[in-house]
Amino acid sequence: MTVATNLTLEAPQSIWNARWNRFRRHRLAMTATIFLILLAIACAAADLIANALGVDPSAVDLFERFSPPSSKHLLGTDEIGRDVLVRLLHGGRISLMVGLLATALGGAFGVLIGVVSGFLEGRTDAFLMRFTDCVLSLPIIPLLIVLGAVDLSKLGLPQAWLNSPSVSFWRIVVVIALVDWTAIARISRAATLSVKHRDFVQAARASGATRLYNITAHILPNIATPLIVAGALTVGRVILFESTLSFLGFGVVPPTPTWGNMLTNAQELVTSAPALAIYPGVLILLTVVAVNLVGDGVRVAFDPRSDS
Amino acid sequence: MTPLLDVRDVSVRFPLGGSWFGAKQILRAVEGVSFQIAAGETLALVGESGSGKTTLGHVVSGLRSPTSGSVEFRGEAITRSGEKPIQLVFQDPFSALDPRMLVGDIVAEPLRIRGGVSTAERRDRASRILTQVGLPAESISRYPHQFSGGQRQRIAIARALISDPQLIVADEPLSALDVSVQSQVLNLIKDIQESQQIAYLFISHDLGVVNHLADRVAVLYLGRLMEIATRQDLFERPSHPYTRALLTSLPRVGRGRRLPGQGAHGEIPSPLSPPSGCVFHTRCPRAEKLCTEQVPELLPVEGRTQLAACHFRGSGP
Amino acid sequence: MIRYSLRRSLQAALVIFVMSFVLYNLIGLMPGDPIDVMLEGNPSVTPELMAQMRALYGVDQPLVVRYWRWLLAALTGDFGYSNTYFRPVLEILVPAILQTLKLMVLTLMVSIPVSLLLGSVAARRPNGWVDNIVSVLALTSISSPIFWLALVFIIVFAVKLQWLPAGGSSMAGAPLMEQLTYLVLPVLTLASFTSGQLIRYVRASMIETLNADFIRTARAKGLAEHTVVLRHGLRNAMLPVVTVIALSFGSLMSGALVVETMYGMLGMGKAVYDAIVNKDFNVALAGLLFATVVTLASSLLADLAYGWLDPRVRLE
Numbered sequence: 029m030t031v032a033t034n035l036t037l038e039a040p041q042s043i044w045n046a047r048w049n050r051f052r053r054h055r056l057a058m059t060a061t062i063f064l065i066l067l068a069i070a071c072a073a074a075d076l077i078a079n080a081l082g083v084d085p086s087a088v089d090l091f092e093r094f095s096p097p098s099s100k101h102l103l104g105t106d107e108i109g110r111d112v113l114v115r116l117l118h119g120g121r122i123s124l125m126v127g128l129l130a131t132a133l134g135g136a137f138g139v140l141i142g143v144v145s146g147f148l149e150g151r152t153d154a155f156l157m158r159f160t161d162c163v164l165s166l167p168i169i170p171l172l173i174v175l176g177a178v179d180l181s182k183l184g185l186p187q188a189w190l191n192s193p194s195v196s197f198w199r200i201v202v203v204i205a206l207v208d209w210t211a212i213a214r215i216s217r218a219a220t221l222s223v224k225h226r227d228f229v230q231a232a233r234a235s236g237a238t239r240l241y242n243i244t245a246h247i248l249p250n251i252a253t254p255l256i257v258a259g260a261l262t263v264g265r266v267i268l269f270e271s272t273l274s275f276l277g278f279g280v281v282p283p284t285p286t287w288g289n290m291l292t293n294a295q296e297l298v299t300s301a302p303a304l305a306i307y308p309g310v311l312i313l314l315t316v317v318a319v320n321l322v323g324d325g326v327r328v329a330f331d332p333r334s335d336s
Numbered sequence: 337m338t339p340l341l342d343v344r345d346v347s348v349r350f351p352l353g354g355s356w357f358g359a360k361q362i363l364r365a366v367e368g369v370s371f372q373i374a375a376g377e378t379l380a381l382v383g384e385s386g387s388g389k390t391t392l393g394h395v396v397s398g399l400r401s402p403t404s405g406s407v408e409f410r411g412e413a414i415t416r417s418g419e420k421p422i423q424l425v426f427q428d429p430f431s432a433l434d435p436r437m438l439v440g441d442i443v444a445e446p447l448r449i450r451g452g453v454s455t456a457e458r459r460d461r462a463s464r465i466l467t468q469v470g471l472p473a474e475s476i477s478r479y480p481h482q483f484s485g486g487q488r489q490r491i492a493i494a495r496a497l498i499s500d501p502q503l504i505v506a507d508e509p510l511s512a513l514d515v516s517v518q519s520q521v522l523n524l525i526k527d528i529q530e531s532q533q534i535a536y537l538f539i540s541h542d543l544g545v546v547n548h549l550a551d552r553v554a555v556l557y558l559g560r561l562m563e564i565a566t567r568q569d570l571f572e573r574p575s576h577p578y579t580r581a582l583l584t585s586l587p588r589v590g591r592g593r594r595l596p597g598q599g600a601h602g603e604i605p606s607p608l609s610p611p612s613g614c615v616f617h618t619r620c621p622r623a624e625k626l627c628t629e630q631v632p633e634l635l636p637v638e639g640r641t642q643l644a645a646c647h648f649r650g651s652g653p
Numbered sequence: 654m655i656r657y658s659l660r661r662s663l664q665a666a667l668v669i670f671v672m673s674f675v676l677y678n679l680i681g682l683m684p685g686d687p688i689d690v691m692l693e694g695n696p697s698v699t700p701e702l703m704a705q706m707r708a709l710y711g712v713d714q715p716l717v718v719r720y721w722r723w724l725l726a727a728l729t730g731d732f733g734y735s736n737t738y739f740r741p742v743l744e745i746l747v748p749a750i751l752q753t754l755k756l757m758v759l760t761l762m763v764s765i766p767v768s769l770l771l772g773s774v775a776a777r778r779p780n781g782w783v784d785n786i787v788s789v790l791a792l793t794s795i796s797s798p799i800f801w802l803a804l805v806f807i808i809v810f811a812v813k814l815q816w817l818p819a820g821g822s823s824m825a826g827a828p829l830m831e832q833l834t835y836l837v838l839p840v841l842t843l844a845s846f847t848s849g850q851l852i853r854y855v856r857a858s859m860i861e862t863l864n865a866d867f868i869r870t871a872r873a874k875g876l877a878e879h880t881v882v883l884r885h886g887l888r889n890a891m892l893p894v895v896t897v898i899a900l901s902f903g904s905l906m907s908g909a910l911v912v913e914t915m916y917g918m919l920g921m922g923k924a925v926y927d928a929i930v931n932k933d934f935n936v937a938l939a940g941l942l943f944a945t946v947v948t949l950a951s952s953l954l955a956d957l958a959y960g961w962l963d964p965r966v967r968l969e
Contacts, residue, residue, distance in 0.1 A: 169907035179684035249436040309801035316796035
């Protein structure tokens with residue numbers, strides 16, 4: 029070959045490096061990330077913290093009802109003398125886990141629907157998208173309540189399993205995932221459509237690539253960006269749904285504490301102990317704000333145009 | 337001897353619209369096209385945008401099945417899936433390379449899809465082929481966004497070459513590049529042409545480039561073949577008025593005169609409702625009543641090697 | 654365009670039909686069965702009587718048969734009886750629906766002007782201090798659980814400041830002003846909940862519009878800034894905003910359910926919630942179906958309005 033071009037290549041800076049640098053410069057998103065990490069650690073270490081403070085999270089102590097913040101009970105106690113801080117941390121576990129798991133489950137379903145729909149086009153696409161529109165046009169909270177009220181034994185699930193305490197947790201994960209996958213499905217479909225007609229997919233097809241190869245090797249990596257952003261927003265929404273459902277009594281049921289069901293009791297005590305109604309709500313608010321900010325940061329970090 | 341590629345009477349029609357109520361319209365993208373390519377030969381396919389060049393390229397490379405007609409590669413029908421010794425080079429070098437893949441993986445992709453080649457060997461062959469197209473071997477560990485348009489087109493060419501194809505379909509590989517880069521990539525293609533026995537279907541609207549590369553030229557208008565001839569015959573003695581019109585519009589540096597005849601006037605008609613008879617008659621300087629009524633067949637021009645679809649083929653203007 | 658409207662309406666009707674079947678099944682999956690609920694706590698009920706009752710009400714029939722009967726009756730406006738109030742379902746739901754509509758309309762009357770104002774003010778200088786404040790407000794609004802928002806409003810305005818009643822509704826025939834005081838907190842809560850999303854859309858839509866060429870032309874012509882923003886900017890930014898408002902009916906409905914439960918208002922949401930808690934199957938089913946119809950109808954309207962307003966869609 030006669031052609032030899034003198035070109036100097038830049039150092040192989042990976043895309044991820046560049047993104048991380050952009051993300052780091054987004055101050056709000058960084059603060060939010062740190063907050064979420066600290067919150068997650070604190071929730072995970074709830075039992076250790078309880079031990080260190082010398083409180084038993086489930087102990088009822090009627091002599092210590094509504095006690096104000098002290099060195100033992102940093103945020104005071106509730107109407108039957110349980111430590112509020114430790115209960116909040118335990119509730120945080122549920123909220124964060126439901127947020128992540130329901131998003132993962134619903135997201136996986138949404139990506140499946142969206143990618144298949146966008147990749148196959150035609151009748152399959154029309155059918156799947158009408159289905160998605162259907163679900164999208166339903167009033168979510170009433171639907172969640174009905175789903176949350178469904179008697180699982182009528183579905184033929186084994187009674188032994190239904191009696192285990194984790195059922196109300198998994199049920200809320202599934203119920204929310206069943207309802208909140210539509211946004212991700214639509215986003216994956218749009219992204220798939222824009223990627224599948226790019227020439228690199230055609231080139232692979234011309235070399236004999238199967239559909240599965242194209243979806244896994246080309247489509248999925250290329251639609252990851254909008255999906256990560258949508259996923260972050262979904263986590264925030266799911267946490268709100270979970271707290272609303274638990275608050276209304278159709279989610280995780282007491283005595284397992286969640287931010288939502290801690291507010292159910294607090295509702296009746298607004299005159300005597302308004303603080304009990306403030307803490308869980310503030311935590312929900314801060315967590316969802318933080319998740320939204322992280323999503324925003326990811327969007328900026330993944331958008332190469334924001335480099336200027 | 338069987339030709340390498342045998343395209344026989346291929347038509348591609350797209351149904352448009354066609355909801356529950358509306359009547360379907362049919363877009364005739366390609367109508368009754370036949371040609372052959374011999375091993376190692378370069379056939380250029382020229383025509384204006386909308387003439388069906390790209391669709392025909394997709395049919396040849398197996399990306400699209402023809403509505404009717406057949407495409408055979410060394411005597412065997414081309415299927416939409418399965419292994420093919422045909423590779424593609426696209427017009428837009430930005431869309432042709434997956435931005436999420438390393439260049440080495442992009443170039444070696446045909447081997448990965450075909451299977452049976454180890455990762456280490458794929459890497460090795462990718463870096464070798466990249467140096468062949470004039471890029472440093474270290475390019476394999478870079479991402480496409482670190483390369484310019486011309487360099488990306490080299491990468492695309494490397495990907496096409498790696499699986500030792502017998503035919504490369506190149507769809508306007510130069511037209512998205514800067515003029516200065518165009519000539520470099522053109523030279524690269526010419527070098528490969530000379531050093532390796534690969535046949536090309538070279539799709540272009542740029543007759544200057546075609547004159548540089550092609551052995552034979554096929555002229556497409558509204559999905560139909562107007563003329564097919566060796567390069568020399570076509571450029572020196574075009575026998576179809578449309579070919580003459582195309583050549584007239586070609587700037588000729590350093591020559592005192594343009595080819596006799598007139599350029600095509602007016603707009604290219606819609607392929608949804610192509611004109612009756614000879615599809616070119618609405619723009620043809622010498623159209624007569626016969627042209628509006630009867631479709632001219634693609635027939636040999638007397639005393640020459642070329643075929644032309646014109647009632648007045650051969651008779652000068 | 655007429656063909657398009659017709660097709661979309663047909664589609665929506667089909668969706669409602671399918672959804673009615675799905676909801677019927679879902680309700681059937683709720684704990685207990687209607688006859689049990691009806692005869693609950695009555696010691697004189699024998700198993701034979703139970704069986705008789707089941708046959709009488711058709712509960713022993715296969716699901717599809719029961720659904721079909723229910724559907725035929727529903728189409729004539731007969732949604733059955735409530736088994737908590739022992740009155741026809743519609744008699745319970747119609748006043749509740751009116752109450753909810755009042756809440757929703759008042760909410761939109763507050764949130765739309767507020768969102769348009771805040772959104773366009775923020776869009777005038779993206780990333781300026783006004784924009785930042787508005788963005789924080791909007792972010793807080795979309796990140797707050799609505800039931801907690803209601804709780805906070807009750808604590809602040811009803812318990813601490815004692816300006817407004819914490820819930821319930823006025824006596825019948827009370828003066829208008831008194832009736833309104835009971836609506837202030839619910840409307841405020843629901844408006845804070847819906848405005849966040851709306852503000853974000855208005856802002857994004859305005860920023861895009863204000864960057865368009867025709868706005869620059871208007872500015873270059875020397876038009877006053879407020880004329881540019883209002884006459885040219887807002888008007889063109891309205892198109893996507895109108896769609897979003899119509900599409901947000903579903904979430905407005907969801908929000909109304911929570912707000913009504915929180916403030917003890919006798920609206921649709923509360924009716925559906927109580928029906929589910931009390932296993933009042935017929936009321937729950939009709940209520941849910943109504944909520945679905947409203948959301949579907951509003952998204953259908955949004956689609957059609959978009960078609961009329963934007964000629965590009967019409968041509969498709």
